[in-house]
Amino acid sequence: MIIVLKPKISKKDEAAVLAEIKHLGYQPHVMRGVARTVVGAIGDELTHQSLETLINTFPQSVESVLPIQKRYKLVSREAHPTNSRIQVRQHVIGGKKFHVMAGPCSVESEKQLLTTAVAVAKAGATILRGGAFKPRTSPYEFQGLGLKGLKLLAKARKETGLPVITELLSENHAELVAEYADILQIGARNAQNFQLLIAAAKTGKPVLLKRGLSMKIEEWLLAGEYVLANENPNLMFCERGIRTFETYTRNTLDLSTIPIIKKESHSPIVIDPSQGAGRSDLVMAMCKGAAAMGADALLVEVHPNPAEAWSDGAQQLTLDNFAKLMAELPPFIAAAGRE
Ligand code: PEP
Ligand code: MN
Numbered sequence: 001m002i003i004v005l006k007p008k009i010s011k012k013d014e015a016a017v018l019a020e021i022k023h024l025g026y027q028p029h030v031m032r033g034v035a036r037t038v039v040g041a042i043g044d045e046l047t048h049q050s051l052e053t054l055i056n057t058f059p060q061s062v063e064s065v066l067p068i069q070k071r072y073k074l075v076s077r078e079a080h081p082t083n084s085r086i087q088v089r090q091h092v093i094g095g096k097k098f099h100v101m102a103g104p105c106s107v108e109s110e111k112q113l114l115t116t117a118v119a120v121a122k123a124g125a126t127i128l129r130g131g132a133f134k135p136r137t138s139p140y141e142f143q144g145l146g147l148k149g150l151k152l153l154a155k156a157r158k159e160t161g162l163p164v165i166t167e168l169l170s171e172n173h174a175e176l177v178a179e180y181a182d183i184l185q186i187g188a189r190n191a192q193n194f195q196l197l198i199a200a201a202k203t204g205k206p207v208l209l210k211r212g213l214s215m216k217i218e219e220w221l222l223a224g225e226y227v228l229a230n231e232n233p234n235l236m237f238c239e240r241g242i243r244t245f246e247t248y249t250r251n252t253l254d255l256s257t258i259p260i261i262k263k264e265s266h267s268p269i270v271i272d273p274s275q276g277a278g279r280s281d282l283v284m285a286m287c288k289g290a291a292a293m294g295a296d297a298l299l300v301e302v303h304p305n306p307a308e309a310w311s312d313g314a315q316q317l318t319l320d321n322f323a324k325l326m327a328e329l330p331p332f333i334a335a336a337g338r339e
Contacts, residue, residue: 001026001051002066003039013061020057024049040068072221074228075235080266086206086234088182089163091126093206093236094268098338099297100329101165101183101270102322103129105312106142107149115304117156119319123326127183128153128162129299133169134311135189142310150180157182165208165299171199178203188213188240188275194226201230208236208270208299213243213251217260224267236268237261238299241276250278250315253286258293268296274315280306283317284325291332300325 003021005014014037021028026043041051055062073079086093093099102125107113117128132149134142145152153164163182168174169190177184183206190196191212200207207227211220220237227235239258241251253276261269273286287298303309303316317325333339 001041001045002068003028003041003051003054004063004066005037005039006061006063007036009037009061013058017054017058017061020054021051024051026051036063071218072225075221075224075265075267077264077266082266084233084235084266084268086236086268088127088206090161091163093270094296096339098291098295098333098336099127100125100300100326101127101129101297102300102302104131104303104309105274105301105316106131106134106310107145107152107166108310110152110155112304113152113156114159116302116319117160117162119304120302120322121160121162123319123323125162125300125322125326127297128156128160128164129166129185129301130156130164131167131311132180133167133173133177135167135169135187136311147176150177154180168196168200171196174199174203178205181205183208183236185238186210188215191215191223192219194223197223197226198230201227201232204232204234206234206236207232208238210238210240210272210275211242211254211257215242217257217264221264224265236270236296237265238270238272239276240272240299241278249276249282251276253277255286255289255293258290258295262294270297270299271295272299274299274301274312274317278312278315280315280317280321283315284321284328287325288329288332291329291338292335294336294338 018028021041025048026041029040031038083094085095102120107130134144165183166181167185168177184200185208188210241253244252271290273283301316302322306313306316
């Protein structure tokens with residue numbers, strides 16, 4: 001931490017601050033400038049009280065207390081300069097190859113899931129998505145098929161060879177969902193449910209962490225830190241749009257997260273334009289933009305009949321539109337130096 005002292009404080013007041021820094025378990029290093037004195041305090045905040053309270057203890061002497069290190073460590077690029085590569089069965093996410101995860105918002109029936117899985121596999125998707133446990137804003141909306149949905153995902157994987165991603169909604173289901181899924185999705189509404197993140201990490205399965213509805217990038221990185229700090233290196237960040245004043249789109253898809261996550265972290269970044277835009281007519285353009293900007297993968301909702309979908313109908317692509325998207329994506333993938 002850096003402690004900036006107020007100008008013209010007495011030697012006695014300065015000594016009192018330094019004594020308190022030592023008392024709290026840190027080593028103070030005094031740097032005297034022309035106008036004011038700055039103190040660098042070296043120590044471990046995990047095992048000692050935070051120095052932030054110095055400003056309250058010494059309001060006459062301390063002007064500000066600033067962290068010098070980033071609060072996230074294991075997710076940071078400094079900790080791991082090369083890109084992390086996440087093995088998901090036969091695929092590697094975060095390597096040269098660009099991936100498309102596609103499938104319905106919710107698993108609704110065997111016919112709906114299998115039809116979609118076969119079609120997205122044929123069009124070139126590499127991973128099948130589908131929610132079995134759904135986080136719905138209203139308790140009166142479809143909550144997902146639960147275990148039946150997980151079993152259908154396993155069946156679709158067997159028939160198509162596509163690994164599956166599905167949401168983990170509750171700590172209580174961690175083992176169960178991990179038994180069926182190849183990637184655990186942590187939804188936007190749970191992005192700072194730290195006990196859930198720990199439970200997901202402990203299954204050892206790759207974790208895809210959505211950005212919360214109103215989450216700052218630093219908070220998102222710190223949520224990711226929970227996964228890595230619990231000995232699971234297989235983390236992917238997923239931008240799915242944040243809440244802004246705009247109502248034209250369901251959310252505001254923040255594509256600046258692609259270069260930002262690439263700069264700050266080694267973990268792959270996945271873009272979900274379906275939740276991001278909330279409108280199927282915008283999904284294709286957002287997918288192309290994300291691919292060209294260097295995202296590692298897309299997460300796209302696809303349904304055989306979006307008009308009759310049990311959730312998120314307005315944003316799901318038809319099978320034909322998904323095939324069209326996949327046919328039009330390659331130049332954008334190539335523009336980012338990917339395959
Ligand atoms: C979803 O992927 O269907 C979903 C509910 O996502 P989010 O948590 O981003 O809203
Ligand atoms: Mn959805």
